[in-house]
Amino acid sequence: MTRDAAASGVLETQRRADRTLDVPGLQALVDELVARGYDVIGPTVQSGAIVNASITSVEELPRGWGDDQDAGRYRLRRRDDEALFGFAAGAQSAKPVFFPAEELLWRGRRTGEGFEVEADGPEDRRSHAPYALLGVRSCDLSAVGIHDVVLTGRLHGDVAYAARRAAAFVVAVTCSDPSGTCFCVSMGTGPRPEQGRGAAYDLSLTELIDDDGHRFVVEVASERGAEVLDAVGALEAPPDDVAAGDRVAEDAAGRMGRHLDTTDLKDLLYAGADSPIWDDVASRCLACGNCTAVCPTCFCTDVEDVTDLAGDVAGRTRVWDSCFDADYSWIHGGTVRESTKARYRQWMTHKLGSWIDQFGTSGCVGCGRCVTWCPAAIDITAEAAALRAEGAAGTTTGDPS
Numbered sequence: 001m002t003r004d005a006a007a008s009g010v011l012e013t014q015r016r017a018d019r020t021l022d023v024p025g026l027q028a029l030v031d032e033l034v035a036r037g038y039d040v041i042g043p044t045v046q047s048g049a050i051v052n053a054s055i056t057s058v059e060e061l062p063r064g065w066g067d068d069q070d071a072g073r074y075r076l077r078r079r080d081d082e083a084l085f086g087f088a089a090g091a092q093s094a095k096p097v098f099f100p101a102e103e104l105l106w107r108g109r110r111t112g113e114g115f116e117v118e119a120d121g122p123e124d125r126r127s128h129a130p131y132a133l134l135g136v137r138s139c140d141l142s143a144v145g146i147h148d149v150v151l152t153g154r155l156h157g158d159v160a161y162a163a164r165r166a167a168a169f170v171v172a173v174t175c176s177d178p179s180g181t182c183f184c185v186s187m188g189t190g191p192r193p194e195q196g197r198g199a200a201y202d203l204s205l206t207e208l209i210d211d212d213g214h215r216f217v218v219e220v221a222s223e224r225g226a227e228v229l230d231a232v233g234a235l236e237a238p239p240d241d242v243a244a245g246d247r248v249a250e251d252a253a254g255r256m257g258r259h260l261d262t263t264d265l266k267d268l269l270y271a272g273a274d275s276p277i278w279d280d281v282a283s284r285c286l287a288c289g290n291c292t293a294v295c296p297t298c299f300c301t302d303v304e305d306v307t308d309l310a311g312d313v314a315g316r317t318r319v320w321d322s323c324f325d326a327d328y329s330w331i332h333g334g335t336v337r338e339s340t341k342a343r344y345r346q347w348m349t350h351k352l353g354s355w356i357d358q359f360g361t362s363g364c365v366g367c368g369r370c371v372t373w374c375p376a377a378i379d380i381t382a383e384a385a386a387l388r389a390e391g392a393a394g395t396t397t398g399d400p401s
Contacts, residue, residue, distance in 0.1 A: 018242050019218040019234035021205075026084075026216060027058045028232040029171075029203075030134070036228075038132035038169055041097055043090055048076055050090030052097065055134070062087060069179035069257070069368065072377030081209050085135055088179030089367045093140045093296030097131055098164045099147060105303070107315035130167035135205075137175050138190035139182075139367040142198035143296030149359050150299055169224065170201040176248050180257035181368030183381060187260065189365045192249035195221055203229070206245035217245035258368060260381045261388060262352075269353040272387045273345070281383055282341035284376045289322035291370035291378075292347065297363050300328065323347050348380060 021029065033040050034056055042055040045062050055061070061084040068075045069088060079086050108117040136144075148165065151158040172193035175184070184190030189197070193204040202225035205216045217237050220226045237245075292298040302321040307314040321328055324343050329336035337343045355363035364380070371379045 017220075018237040018245075019220060019229050020237040020241055021216045021218055021232070021234050023058060023084075023214055025232060025234060026205075029228065029234075030056065030058060032228055032231050033132040033169060037129055039129040040132045040134055042134035043085070043087075045076065049074065050076070050087055052090070052092045052094075058084060061085070061135075066177060067179060069181050069372045071181065071371050071379050072374055074372050082214060083176070083207055083209055085173050085205070085207050086177050088175065088177060088182055089137055089139065089369055091294065091369075091373070093294075093367065093369070094133055094136055094144050095147070095296050097133060098144065098161055098168070099151065099158075099299065101320045103160065103318050105316045105318055107313065110312040130169070131164065132169040132171065134171045135173045136170055136193075136201065137173065137367070138193045138198065139175075139184040139187075139365040140296050141170070141172055141193055141201060142187075142189040142365040143367070144199035145197075146297050146359065146361060146363065146365070147299065148199060149361075150297075153359075165199075169228075170199070170203075172201045172204040174204065174206040174245070174249050175252050176207060178252050178256055179368060179372070181371040181379075182256050182366065183258035183260050183368060184366035185253050185256050186258070186262060186381075187362060187364055187366035191252040193219075193221075201225075206248055208241060208244050208248070210244070212241075215241070217241050258366075258371070258379070258381045260364075260366065260384055262362070265384065266353040266356050268384075268387055268391055269349045272391060273349070275387060275390055277383065277386050277390060278341045278345045281344050281378060282339065284378055285324075285340050285344050286376055287324045287326075287340045287343060288375065289324040290373045290375065291380075292322040292324060293320070294369040294373045295351075296365060296367060296369070297351075298322070302328075323350075348383065351380075352384065 030040055040055050041052050042060070043050050043062055044053045044055065044060050045065055046053065050062055050065070050067065063084055064079050064082050065087060066077050066079045067087045068077055074091070106117055108115050144165075147161070151161045174193065175182075175191035178184075178191060192206070193201060200222070202222040204219040204221060208215050208217060218229065218234060220229060292300065300321045300323055301318050304317045304319055305314065306317070323329070323346055326335055326338070326343075337346055351363040355361070371381070
């Protein structure tokens with residue numbers, strides 16, 4: 001684990017009483033994190049989408065913005081209130097913070113006496129201020145927990161990832177307004193953050209806006225979180241606010257836009273390897289890789305080796321890759337998965353099936369991003385339902401190529 005009880009101060013003996021913050025109190029929380037040396041990363045509105053960026057003020061949050069999402073559709077919309085977190089999963093998860101899309105692994109320079117390697121690159125990756133993530137959804141916490149296993153549990157763990165995770169302060173948030181593509185309830189990953197499910201977090205907010213004002217019920221999940229709240233003077237939450245926070249989560253759980261039946265899903269996918277449904281999907285799929293780019297759990301990478309024209313400087317950079325790229329499965333002699341059909345089948349079967357065999361959990365957290373951001377509006381929940389219906393009818397046939 002990258003954050004054990006000693007490192008994160010997880011409260012294991014008893015739950016602390018929930019606290020409450022108003023909007024100025026939330027600003028005080030941001031100020032306190034900045035004062036402690038954190039680079040606070042929160043949701044912002046940029047180019048017509050909710051994206052993560054460094055912030056220092058709650059005025060940079062998406063005040064009064066919601067979103068409409070469906071298969072192949074994403075639009076921001078104005079809400080009729082001043083909610084700061086009144087939107088569903090944004091375009092980005094926490095993945096790019098801890099596992100950047102591009103990262104220099106090493107750089108070397110030719111010297112008069114030989115070759116000198118800068119193992120951490122020209123700027124030491126570990127010298128960056130630790131991150132404080134504000135507004136992490138429960139589905140994305142589960143995705144970070146999956147990456148904790150995948151990226152640090154290998155024979156050669158990702159040292160840079162582990163360092164970022166261990167130093168991070170995480171403020172989660174209950175999702176109050178799920179989108180048309182959300183199905184976290186189906187995957188058991190939301191909509192409310194819960195201790196022991198997904199990655200560890202320090203605080204969790206549930207936003208309330210009613211006749212009593214605009215405020216946040218704050219769950220304290222670590223000693224470090226309690227220390228920060230003490231510093232900003234957060235008071236104990238009234239019982240009515242705690243109950244109202246529970247209702248927010250319950251209401252959101254009942255308004256999921258999608259559903260995925262996970263019963264025996266791994267076996268269903270394995271049995272459907274020859275299904276003609278894959279041909280149908282392939283006829284629509286552009287193999288663009290959007291689904292893997294926005295997925296909070298995908299972790300495929302490639303490396304790029306570059307030298308300057310003089311041959312005096314060389315470097316290696318790790319970059320995100322996608323199993324939808326025809327070259328991704330290239331080995332000596334050719335590409336293993338030559339067709340779009342084979343690549344989509346590989347992605348979906350791995351995500352919902354063989355991931356369980358590899359890592360002990362599904363690779364899907366129900367955030368719905370792959371459905372929203374697919375330009376062909378392909379819906380992973382609909383394709384899984386089609387396979388289930390085909391299996392029930394006993395009509396699975398086809399060419400596995």
